[in-house]
Amino acid sequence: MTKCTFYRTELRVQRANAHRPGAREFAPQRMAVPFCAHPASIVPKGSDRLLTCGGDLAHCLIADKL
Numbered sequence: 001m002t003k004c005t006f007y008r009t010e011l012r013v014q015r016a017n018a019h020r021p022g023a024r025e026f027a028p029q030r031m032a033v034p035f036c037a038h039p040a041s042i043v044p045k046g047s048d049r050l051l052t053c054g055g056d057l058a059h060c061l062i063a064d065k066l
Contacts, residue, residue, distance in 0.1 A: 001057075002056065006037045010035060016028065034051040034054070
């Protein structure tokens with residue numbers, strides 16, 4: 001497996017009861033969300049798309065643009 005230099009993760013915190021104010025408070029969920037830092041990426045930071053390569057260049061979605 002050849003590791004991609006553009007593969008990154010960001011930590012996203014989501015509150016369990018953010019849509020219902022006054023509801024019982026639960027611990028927030030912390031998730032590592034992967035994204036691609038390449039300028040031509042189809043999964044940029046902050047998008048809700050799924051990055052399926054996992055950092056492996058053999059499964060890169062934009063291999064022709066690297």
